[in-house]
Amino acid sequence: MTGSSENTKTTPEALVSKFQVEKLLKQEFILKPDQNGRRIALLGTIDGQQGILTAERAAFATESLEVLQAFHAALSGVHNLGDNDIYRWYLASASNGGAGAAPPDLKLNLIWPCTAQHIKKYSDQTLRMVTETPAIYQNQVRPFMRAKRDEGRLNWVFNILEGRTEQEDVILRDAGHGPDDAFLMLPDLNWDRKTLNSLHLLALVHRRDIWSLRDLQKRHVPWLCYLRQRVLDATVSMYPDLEQDQLKLYVHYQPTYYHFHIHVVNVMLEAGATQATGKAFGLENLISQLESMADDDASMADVSLTYYLGEASELWTEIFAPLKRQS
Missing domain, CATH: 3.30.428.10 (HIT-like)
Known part of the structure; x- marks a missing residue:
């Protein structure tokens, strides 16, 4: 797997904001020791190349494309934890604004550019x-x-x-x-x-x-x-x-x-x-x-x-x- 030359020119944090949401691939119920939550996988593009963004928190609204786009637009305080080849992972917050920086309440993973195999893996399937x-x-x-x-x-x-x-x-x-x-x-x-x-x-x-x-x-x-x-x-x-x-x-x-x-x-x-x-x-x-x-x-x-x-x-x-x- 190889990334594009753009990978070396754009900071990992900037890639998240450049992600253009196209559709929901999957949402799944997850169990944690202290809470029930949901994880979503979004398909989108960065500079014309497909990628997959997964995010996890207590609950997600997923009833329309507009709601998914609003979720993405609300992401703030994106902090890159690491990256390797086409894989990157972050902490971020999904605050609605207000004074002061919100503590991170989201774990994000970005796969970009992604392959058809990645899309299959992250999609709902029997x-x-x-x-x-x-x-x-x-x-x-x-x-x-x-x-x-x-x-x-x-x-x-x-x-x-x-x-x-x-x-x-x-x-x-x-x-x-x-x-x-x-x-x-x-x-x-x-x-x-x-x-x-x-x-x-x-x-x-x-x-x-x-x-x-x-x-x-x-x-x-x-x-x-x-x-x-x-x-x-x-x-x-x-x-x-x-x-x-x-x-x-x-x-x-x-x-x-x-x-x-x-x-x-x-x-x-x-x-x-x-x-x-x-x-x-x-x-x-x-x-x-x-x-x-x-x-x-x-x-x-x-x-x-x-x-x-x-x-x-x-x-x-x-x-x-x-x-x-x-x-």
């Missing part, structure tokens, strides 16, 4: 449960993964790992006992970076041979145990108000991007779609499953996995929907 057998994985899903990696979908990940972007956000770099052990940790772009009850971090490994949990083998158990403990130690060291048994570690399948990473969240964070059964696989359970396998070469590629997909996703339209029609 979900389907699918079962991916070892044969389907090897013959169809694995080639799909390879194609996505070859398209450059991991540029933003490599930017972080190679020290080009977001270095001020890295809270731990661990070289381990060799190159295969190295990883780093940083805040997830959806966390506001201050509310511990909604803490959400990412641990990105440096090694590039593990694309997803499907690549994990029994021989990786010592590495996974080491990685788990170092991630827990680093998190409670950075946030001393938390203890290790207040943290939940999981990986996604299917993941958003095909480079192995672990999500670290506060157990108080309500389990939304990204933590639901059929999306999140607990790291401890994965380790236990690998330990029970017969030999060191046995892997998660040898088992069937059941998970959900949106009907707009390429995995559904290109692989699982045709398989369903054939059955």
Whole structure:
């Protein structure tokens, strides 16, 4: 993924005000430890190129395009938290004016320029449960993964790992006992970076041979145990108000991007779609499953996995929907 030359000429804060709202892609109900809220995803343009702006707060009015445009026009105090390639994240307020600066009450994410795949991901769609057998994985899903990696979908990940972007956000770099052990940790772009009850971090490994949990083998158990403990130690060291048994570690399948990473969240964070059964696989359970396998070469590629997909996703339209029609 590459941005336009305009990306380097316009400050991240200015991009939000230049965003031209076109339509609502999705609004979703979310649960937080202390409140019920809503998140919206807006499709629009900046300098003629499409982008997606997501925002979250207690409630949103979404009954017309005029209301959505008024919401966008009311944004103030936009503060950039970071950016990497086409992804940017902010704190902002949605005040209606008045004396003094309003405290930030919104978390914004901007993807610009966005792709057709981004628009599909952030749009409302019906979900389907699918079962991916070892044969389907090897013959169809694995080639799909390879194609996505070859398209450059991991540029933003490599930017972080190679020290080009977001270095001020890295809270731990661990070289381990060799190159295969190295990883780093940083805040997830959806966390506001201050509310511990909604803490959400990412641990990105440096090694590039593990694309997803499907690549994990029994021989990786010592590495996974080491990685788990170092991630827990680093998190409670950075946030001393938390203890290790207040943290939940999981990986996604299917993941958003095909480079192995672990999500670290506060157990108080309500389990939304990204933590639901059929999306999140607990790291401890994965380790236990690998330990029970017969030999060191046995892997998660040898088992069937059941998970959900949106009907707009390429995995559904290109692989699982045709398989369903054939059955």
